Amino acid sequence: MGRTKEFDYEQVLHKAMLVFWEKGYEATSIPDLVKAMGISRSSMYETFVDKETLYVQAFKYYKKVWEKKRTLLRQATSVKEGVRQYFDLHIAGAYDETYPKGCLVTNTIVSVDSPHEEFHQLTRESLNELERLFYELLQKGQQSGEISPDKDIKVLASLLLHLNHGINVVARSTSDRRAAEDMIAAVIEML
Numbered sequence: 001m002g003r004t005k006e007f008d009y010e011q012v013l014h015k016a017m018l019v020f021w022e023k024g025y026e027a028t029s030i031p032d033l034v035k036a037m038g039i040s041r042s043s044m045y046e047t048f049v050d051k052e053t054l055y056v057q058a059f060k061y062y063k064k065v066w067e068k069k070r071t072l073l074r075q076a077t078s079v080k081e082g083v084r085q086y087f088d089l090h091i092a093g094a095y096d097e098t099y100p101k102g103c104l105v106t107n108t109i110v111s112v113d114s115p116h117e118e119f120h121q122l123t124r125e126s127l128n129e130l131e132r133l134f135y136e137l138l139q140k141g142q143q144s145g146e147i148s149p150d151k152d153i154k155v156l157a158s159l160l161l162h163l164n165h166g167i168n169v170v171a172r173s174t175s176d177r178r179a180a181e182d183m184i185a186a187v188i189e190m191l
Contacts, residue, residue, distance in 0.1 A: 009047070010061070012037045013091075017058040022100035024111040025119070026056050051185055052116060059122050062104045066093065073133040079141030080188050083134075083160065087184040088165060094171035106168035131140070131161040138191075151189065156191065 019028050025126045030051060048054035069089050076082020094102060105126050108119060135157035141147035160162050167180045 007043070012047075013058055013061045014065075016054055016063075017104065018100060020055055021062070021104040021107060022056050023106055025051075025116075052118075057120065059104060059108070059119075060093050063126065069093075070130065073137050074136055076140075079137055079146050080191055082137050083188055083191065084151040084184070087164075087167075087180075091167060091177055091180050091184070093177065094168050094182055095133055096178040102168040103165070106165045107172075108166055109165070110169065120180075127161065127165075129162065131157050134160040139151065141191070144182050151191070158186070 015036045015038070016033055019032055025033065028046070028051070030041065033051070033054065034044055037044065039047075044054070048057060069086055073082055073088065077117045078087070087116075100107075105123060109123050135153060138147055138151075138153035138156055142149055142151070142153060149151065157183065163183065167183075170180065173175070
């Protein structure tokens, strides 16, 4: 994939990401992408080859943009504070009016009904990575004594993963983020 000098690659990729996030892969057309990115159809094909390749690049870009949430989990010194900071940022992003509702990863999981194995692999890897990060943080908490040794941290990590994506789904249909914030506060108390 060659990158042309006629446009800012990351800015164009950001615009494509927003279109895919809002409309989903299947509903996004090449004209939608070209219009949003502000480039010609030939530049789009020259740079990204096809819609599927552009989607994969936009998905990877999305993960890079939101990497700061995962960094909070990696660098947390307290389990409860790390989970709180992660979900504060996550909820703020899911309900941010400047972005499409929810999350590109969650939207992909619930809307891509296609044989694109690479899409399924990207979402599986994303889910597995996030669950692993929750698990590792909970494990540190057990080692430090912050989390009781009788807690099943594998189940708790799965719970946090599912809450994460549940918040994204609910954010698509309501603008009331208070319920999500209250739910996370209750879960943190359970830890």
